[in-house]
Amino acid sequence: MNNFSYVRAADIDGALRLAAQPGAAFIAGGTNLVDLIKGGIAQPRVLVDITRIAALGQIQESAHGAVRIGALAPNSDLAQHPLIVSRYPLLSQALLSGASAQLRNMATVGGNLLQRTRCYYFYDAGFEHCNKRRPGSGCGAREGYNRIHAVLGGSDQCIAVNPSDMCVALAALDAVVEVRSVRGTHRIPITEFHRLPGDTPQRDTNLGVGELITAVELPPSRYAPHSHYLKLRDRASYAFALVSVAVGLEMDGEHVAAAGLALGGVAPKPWRLVEFETALRGRRLAEVDLAALATAALADAEPLHYNRFKPELARRALVRAVRVAAGLEES
Amino acid sequence: MSADEQDPNNQALSRRLFLQAAAGAAGGAALPSMLHAATAPAAAIPEAASVSLTLEVNGSRHDLRIEPRITLLDALREQLQLTGTKKGCDRGQCGACTVLVNGRRINSCLSLAIMHQSDQITTVEGLAQADGSLHPLQQAFLAQDAFQCGYCTPGQLCSAVGLLEEQRRLGSGGAALTDAAIAESMSGNLCRCGAYPHILAAIREVAASHAANGGGATSDTP
Numbered sequence: 001m002n003n004f005s006y007v008r009a010a011d012i013d014g015a016l017r018l019a020a021q022p023g024a025a026f027i028a029g030g031t032n033l034v035d036l037i038k039g040g041i042a043q044p045r046v047l048v049d050i051t052r053i054a055a056l057g058q059i060q061e062s063a064h065g066a067v068r069i070g071a072l073a074p075n076s077d078l079a080q081h082p083l084i085v086s087r088y089p090l091l092s093q094a095l096l097s098g099a100s101a102q103l104r105n106m107a108t109v110g111g112n113l114l115q116r117t118r119c120y121y122f123y124d125a126g127f128e129h130c131n132k133r134r135p136g137s138g139c140g141a142r143e144g145y146n147r148i149h150a151v152l153g154g155s156d157q158c159i160a161v162n163p164s165d166m167c168v169a170l171a172a173l174d175a176v177v178e179v180r181s182v183r184g185t186h187r188i189p190i191t192e193f194h195r196l197p198g199d200t201p202q203r204d205t206n207l208g209v210g211e212l213i214t215a216v217e218l219p220p221s222r223y224a225p226h227s228h229y230l231k232l233r234d235r236a237s238y239a240f241a242l243v244s245v246a247v248g249l250e251m252d253g254e255h256v257a258a259a260g261l262a263l264g265g266v267a268p269k270p271w272r273l274v275e276f277e278t279a280l281r282g283r284r285l286a287e288v289d290l291a292a293l294a295t296a297a298l299a300d301a302e303p304l305h306y307n308r309f310k311p312e313l314a315r316r317a318l319v320r321a322v323r324v325a326a327g328l329e330e331s
Numbered sequence: 332m333s334a335d336e337q338d339p340n341n342q343a344l345s346r347r348l349f350l351q352a353a354a355g356a357a358g359g360a361a362l363p364s365m366l367h368a369a370t371a372p373a374a375a376i377p378e379a380a381s382v383s384l385t386l387e388v389n390g391s392r393h394d395l396r397i398e399p400r401i402t403l404l405d406a407l408r409e410q411l412q413l414t415g416t417k418k419g420c421d422r423g424q425c426g427a428c429t430v431l432v433n434g435r436r437i438n439s440c441l442s443l444a445i446m447h448q449s450d451q452i453t454t455v456e457g458l459a460q461a462d463g464s465l466h467p468l469q470q471a472f473l474a475q476d477a478f479q480c481g482y483c484t485p486g487q488l489c490s491a492v493g494l495l496e497e498q499r500r501l502g503s504g505g506a507a508l509t510d511a512a513i514a515e516s517m518s519g520n521l522c523r524c525g526a527y528p529h530i531l532a533a534i535r536e537v538a539a540s541h542a543a544n545g546g547g548a549t550s551d552t553p
Contacts, residue, residue: 006382006399006445027446034402034441035422047399049446076435080501100519101497102490103423105435106442237518 001038008049012056012214016182018048019210026050026212028072029106031099032115040125041116041133056110056214059083065220068178071110071213075166076101078109087221090248093229094169100238110213113167113177113193116204117160117268118240119149131157132201147306148242151314152298153267158201159304161265162194163240168264169229170216171272172246178215181208187217194269201268222258223248228325230317231264241265243313245321249280256280256288261322263297266314273297276318285326294318384445388413389457399445404428406444407454415455415485419521426520429486429493430454436493438519455485458492467540468492471533479524490520491534495541507542510535 009015019026023045027033036042050056056072059081067083078084079095099107121127121140129138141149141159149159167190175190194205207213226249233239244264250257259280263271276293294315301311323329381396388411395410404421407413407430419427421440428440431453458466468491471477478484494516498508508516513534514527522530 001400003398003400005380006443027443030443030446031423031438031441034443037400038422047443051446076497100426101494101516102426102429102436102438102519103441105493106437237515 002040002043004037004044004047006047006049008052011053012180012212015048015050015053015212016180016210018046019212020182021046024048024210028108029074029111031103031107032111036116039123041123050212062217067218067221069109069216069218071108071215073109074105075099075107075109075112076104079104087224088169088173088218088227089224090227090229090246091166091169091173091218093227094165094231094244094246097229097231097241097244098165109166109216112164113213113216114205114207115162115164115167118163119160120145122160132160132197132204135200135202142304145306146304148240148265149304149307150267151301151303151307151310152263152271153196153269154302155197155199155201157199158197158268160197160201160268162204162267162269164270165229165231165241165244165264167194168241168244168262168270169246170218171262171270172227172248172260173223174219174260176217176219177213178217179207179211180214181211185214190216190270191272197268222250223260223325226251226325226327228321228331230321230324230331232313232317243310243317245314245317246270247321247325249285249322249325251285251326254284254286256283256285261318263314263318266301266310273318280322285322285328290319290322291315382445384448386411386444386447386452387450388452389454395444397444399443401444402440403430403432403442403444403447403452404439407439407452413454413456416489417482417485419483419486424521425483425486426490427483427486429489429520431489431493431496434493434496436490453489453492455488458488466492467537468495468533471536472530475529475533475536476526477529477533478522478526483520483522483524487517487520487522487530490517491530491537494534495538498538498541508535508538513538 007018009018025044025047027047027049028051033042056070058070059073060068062068075095079092084092119141121130122132127140129140131137131139139158150161170190177188177190177193179186179188188206195203228247231241231244233241241264243266246262248260259277261273261276276297279293298311298315303311324331381398384395384397386393393411397406404416404418407416416430416439417427419425423438423441428438429436430439432450458469468488510531513531
């Protein structure tokens with residue numbers, strides 16, 4: 001584990017100032033960063049502790065029924081917060097399906113957004129080839145053991161998947177990430193926050209150097225009565241998703257007024273399914289050929305040797321999750 | 332915060348780094364990159380000095396000088412000799428290192444000690460009363476034979492104490508926890524001996540008595 005110095009920020013401006021030092025990294029829950037430092041994957045020179053910044057911990061209703069979640073809100077507190085349980089049960093369900101009780105107590109919303117992939121070739125510095133860890137070194141997964149890897153959105157350089165459950169729910173819910181830098185505040189829609197690997201797999205997100213996530217904002221709740229997070233994995237608890245689906249439906253009787261859908265475990269970022277959503281809108285759900293829509297959603301899938309099961313698993317998961325959200329099927 | 336103070340013992344650090352690298356490499360064929368990963372940051376050591384820290388553990392205050400990279404787990408075990416908390420995987424995957432921080436269960440292996448100034452930390456050594464009478468969960472683990480080798484037990488106990496405290500905070504004390512809910516909530520604690528059915532029985536027993544008392548897990552819960 002490399003050594004580093006440590007400073008504690010008293011407020012947001014102080015944190016931004018301290019983060020301007022070369023090699024600085026923010027630390028909050030530490031569940032991912034400390035692990036990455038131990039593995040030699042992250043090698044910060046200075047850790048800027050932001051956990052004592054009270055302004056970053058609030059979960060509250062903001063204008064017009066939106067809810068603003070401070071970046072330091074622990075995953076466990078967020079999942080159980082009355083505003084989230086009652087208005088965004090999809091988010092609560094996704095959070096509680098991730099990690100363990102201990103890790104959820106530590107991990108924050110901001111850190112979860114920045115969680116790095118669990119690709120074995122990235123996570124183990126013993127592997128020589130990883131374009132995400134060492135740009136230009138190649139990809140060990142493409143011709144290697146790629147069971148957990150992407151079937152959508154990957155590139156020749158990288159097929160690592162985003163491991164977060166929370167982010168899949170946030171994508172379906174149209175969340176917005178609030179970011180502060182020394183230049184001011186800006187807002188990034190969740191679907192534009194994470195990047196596809198392309199030729200720059202080393203960059204997971206569009207967060208700039210020295211920028212700090214301050215909050216996540218959820219638009220007014222529409223899907224609370226009809227939502228579902230379906231997570232499929234190798235064991236019943238405490239495992240990353242092979243495939244997950246976040247579904248929110250706004251129902252008008254038997255018709256779908258609006259829908260938010262995203263897939264997890266299949267792509268380098270939460271995979272929003274806009275065409276599926278559009279196809280559902282205005283339709284009587286019982287008359288929709290969900291299997292056909294799911295097939296279309298996976299039409300561009302490029303499975304590899306060990307993850308050939310994923311497109312079919314994703315198709316079936318999509319159909320089931322939509323039916324459960326609509327109340328047509330038991331979860 | 333004295334983060335800028337120089338550590339007079341820097342020479343010892345590089346030796347430790349080397350030993351860690353050698354130990355890590357001994358298990359596999361990853362020698363070149365392990366050494367690379369461990370030796371490259373050694374150049375940065377001079378700027379990372381030991382810092383002063385006060386930890387409050389099981390009601391006692393301890394003044395320490397530690398490097399910022401020392402985890403809470405290592406500070407408890409190596410500096411305070413509180414070896415009840417166990418190091419299993421050291422990567423947040425097994426739960427053996429579970430302790431309570433301000434009443435909440437966390438993995439002490441993934442948390443830096445320096446970040447716990449003024450927190451109230453409870454380890455397995457702090458679960459029993461001052462007179463030596465065991466915590467109800469400790470009694471239940473004995474009564475239900477909820478362990479075999481015992482290595483995961485301190486983490487299981489602290490995690491279970493955290494679970495009961497979470498139930499109390501959620502105000503769901505009146506309803507007994509189902510076996511499925513206990514299993515899900517304890518999934519962060521692995522047991523290589525497979526004592527899960529007995530661990531479950533021990534937690535079920537204590538949770539049920541708390542539920543019968545209206546969820547009053549107060550006097551015996553740190």
